[in-house]
Amino acid sequence: MEFALQAALLGAVLGSALLAVTTLYGWSLPAAPNAYGWWAAAFTLEAASKAVLLSGGDSIPIEISDLLHGLAAGLSLCGALSFAGWRITPTLMAVGLVSALGWDWLAHTVRPFLHLDNLPLFGIGGIPLLIAAWAFLWRGGLTAGSGALRLAAIAFAAAGLHQLSAPLLHSHTGLATWSFVASQFLSMVMAVALLVVVLRRQQALVESEGQRANLLHSRLVDALGSVQDAVALFDGNDRLVTCNSLYRAFLAPAAEVIKPGRSFEDILRIEAERGVVPEAQGREQDWLFDMLADHVGPDAPKGAGREFQLWDGRWVAVSVYRTADGGHLRILRDVTSRRQAEASLQEGLNWLRGIMDTVVDGIVTIDDSGSVLSYNPAAERIFGYDATEVVGRNVSMLMPEPFRSAHDGYLKHYAETGEAHVVGIGRQVRGLRKNGETFPLDLAVAEMRQGDMITFIGVVRDITDRKRVEDALVESEQRFRDLAESASDWFWEMDSEFQFTFVSGRVRQILGVGPSFFIGRQFMELAEAGDAIEEWQQQLAMMRAHRPFRGFVFSHRLPSGAVKFVEMAGRPAFDADGLFCGYRGTATDITPLKRHEQELATQSAQRQAIIDNMGHGVVVFDREERLVAMNQPARALLDMPVLSEKKETLETLLLHLALLGEFGRGNAMTKTARRVERLRRNPYQIFEHARPTGMVLEVRSTSMPGGGLILTFADITDRKRVEDTLREAKEAAERGNRAKATFLANISHELRTPLNAIIGFSELMKHEIFGPLEPVSYRTYVDDIHESGMHLLELINDILDMSKAEAGMxxxxxxxxxxxxxxxxxxxxxxxxxxxxxxxxxxxxxxxxxxxxxxxxxxxxxxxxxxxxxxxxxxxxxxxxxxxxxxxxxxxxxxxxxxxxxxxxxxxxxxxxxxxxxxxxxxxxxxxxxxxxxxxxxxxxxxxxxxxxxxxxxxxxxxxxxxxxxxxxxxxxxxxxxxxxxxx
Incomplete structure (x- = not known):
């Protein structure tokens, strides 16, 4: 191959390679069409088809060059069709591959007739380039960047015509040299044109995104203004983009620094320094670290729901959500009402739990199938089973036969007929302890209905030993479940006629109906039968006056029949001319708060019912020592009149008893102060109190969780009498036992003195110390005397040893x-x-x-x-x-x-x-x-x-x-x- 031809060929290879690299770079840009990928591959194969010719003019490189050229033409055609809007299918790719192989065969066949001995045929690659030129011209009439597209069309058309003339130009060495030089030039022009097309598309996309961002920002500002929560949006660099007025109101001491462009860390630091969050005082760095970790940590997209108290006493819940651009949406929700409701509910639960812990009667609750729901400590002491061994099993395990086998039949009969054997009556039955022992007990059973749920409460009292007579607190232990409050909001829009035009999809998760349920409906159509129509009319009048509103609550019945309470907030929307065009706002599910209020009322009623029906006298004081509750047994045991629970305190109650003579003679004020101080110093006490009437009361004092005091009173007069009688009997028995031991020791000691003489003389006679014993028959008698004496001595020694053992000596x-x-x-x-x-x-x-x-x-x-x-x-x-x-x-x-x-x-x-x-x-x-x-x-x-x-x-x-x-x-x-x- 001549030097000039080889140099021109090398330049063509470099031009095709530059075109491939440029196309590949353009494909990596955001605005590049998919066709650039196909073209990058095609231009790469085109460069390879020319590069193989540098190895020499043999037939094999020429065949390979034509094959690569055919494959490049196929890929170039895919790029042209893709740019024109066609979908590239596997079938089309397979046709391209077959065509490339067919072209290689055709080139091999016709090359001898065209006298192409040193160069490949080429030529077919011009067809897809001309198609691509047409596609650029067609797209140029539809887009703003038509100048760049026309430039690309001209470059592709020139390259296509050059490719089509390749079979003629390759037939002469001189023409082939200039053909490869032209190929290098056209490749560079095409590379520039393709880059210009991509850059123009990218510029147009940026301009479009800017306009769309401005529109979305305007809508976002309007939406945030009507949201009931405080909302702030931060960009990917943690700088404030926008926030609503409520966000600044929540963080009022630091409001002047909450401006767009200010970093989140700076705002947090100012909040800590100015006492926006009281809990951050003294630990600003730790608090700042925790808040930053919530803001950008791995769990930040879901927002764990941290809650804290603000400077003005309100409680807020903080949620952080990650946006698609790497920024964060920070939402502060006022949860003060829920926190207050939870605290009130918890206080009621603590009162009930404290009462349950102080009663001495066993309390067992079961469902309508006989399964045990709860089992208090007193029942554990009575039956010997731990709660873990009983709860969830059938209550008949606590009954001996034949009651055990018949128990489930009693429940079924009662459910079918309402005829009660024990429920609401109370009777004496027999129980079964864990060790197999049966014992008598008093049983009272009450029934509680809550909707379709039936619960039976059994109160048992062990009456085996009258020394421990106990009047027990009868209480039903309820299973309380924490209500999971859903705080999800959804957006809505109305037109000027107050018809819903838009509702976000989140409404389906909360109310069970999709957005289509609301679209086209009038606002007043949401009112249901039974709602206060006056409130709806007032709300409609406010909306007709185009005033923003907040806190409008209505009820909505789900398809399942359940009722949801919804709170709405909105603000009027006006167009550029100031004409009213509707409302935009949010709606919130406040059902959990309503349920909290209903649960609190139910618990209060249950607590009062339990206290009024207990067998023990119970008096309850709160943490301020104010009288909370006093049941009827307490009034009967203490001869107390009906008192005002809102005015009476622990001190006034004890003073009243002192004036009645309960504490003996003396200064009533001094006696009262001494007892109040003793209860304050040690609230956990158990002591006995003898009344002037002769009644003996057992008083138990217990401190309640969270503060407060519970006093329980039990009449133990009969038990004290039995204890005194048994004590006297025991002392008499001990005196008799000591007298017996003394008598046995004395009499045994007295018997041993003569017995030693008998044994000694019988041994002298037995061994004939002083001469033979006559007659001989006396020897048998002496043996009997000696053996009897030894036996009697052993008996006396045993009696003495037994006496010593009984005396512990x-x-x-x-x-x-x-x-x-x-x-x-x-x-x-x-x-x-x-x-x-x-x-x-x-x-x-x-x-x-x-x-x-x-x-x-x-x-x-x-x-x-x-x-x-x-x-x-x-x-x-x-x-x-x-x-x-x-x-x-x-x-x-x-x-x-x-x-x-x-x-x-x-x-x-x-x-x-x-x-x-x-x-x-x-x-x-x-x-x-x-x-x-x-x-x-x-x-x-x-x-x-x-x-x-x-x-x-x-x-x-x-x-x-x-x-x-x-x-x-x-x-x-x-x-x-x-x-x-x-x-x-």
């Missing part, structure tokens, strides 16, 4: 005891008696049994008593087994027999002194009934426990457990412990 001499050796020696001592009774003694002791720190003599006495008892009450052929083991609970020693056994009643009796479980079997020793009581006393003196388990006619097992602290695990520790105990 058992002395222990601790030492290290080898329990295994002690048990074996004890079994050897009992072996003769066991053999005589035909009983087998079995020892089951582990080899590694540890030592025990205990009184060895008392421990031996424990083992002998248990084994002796087991042998005595085991028939011929039975067994007595002694076992020992150690675990985490302590050291266990068990004696099990296969004897006559005992019933549960006998097991309780045998632990009493001088009582035996069986009188049927008496072999050698009748017994005194002191064995088990004395053994238990000795075990408890060691800090252990004794337990019995027995089955009649099968046997008895006695288990003795010593605490872990008495176990000595190894021999070294045993030697050291023995040395320590020996030395004291």
């Amino acid at each position: 058992t002395d222990l001499m601790d030492s290290v005891v080898d329990v295994a050796a002690l048990v074996r020696s004890s079994l050897r001592m009992m072996s003769r008696r066991a053999t005589a009774n035909g009983v087998e003694l079995i020892e089951e002791l582990p080899q590694s049994l540890p030592h025990l720190r205990a009184d060895e003599r008392r421990l031996r006495q424990i083992v002998l008593n248990l084994v002796s008892n087991a042998v005595k009450f085991t028939d011929d052929g039975g067994t007595v087994t002694v076992l020992a083991r150690m675990d985490e609970a302590g050291f266990h020693l068990c004696v099990a027999d296969t004897g006559i056994g005992m019933s549960p009643e006998d097991m309780e009796r045998v632990m009493l002194p001088f009582v035996q479980a069986d009188t049927r079997l008496s072999r050698k020793y009748e017994g005194t009934g002191l064995g088990l009581p004395l053994t238990k006393a000795l075990v408890e003196a060691h800090g252990g426990t004794l337990t019995l388990s027995s089955v009649p006619n099968q046997g008895t097992t006695v288990e003795v457990t010593f605490p872990p602290g008495r176990i000595i695990a190894d021999a070294t520790q045993a030697i050291a412990a023995d040395e320590t105990l020996r030395r004291g």
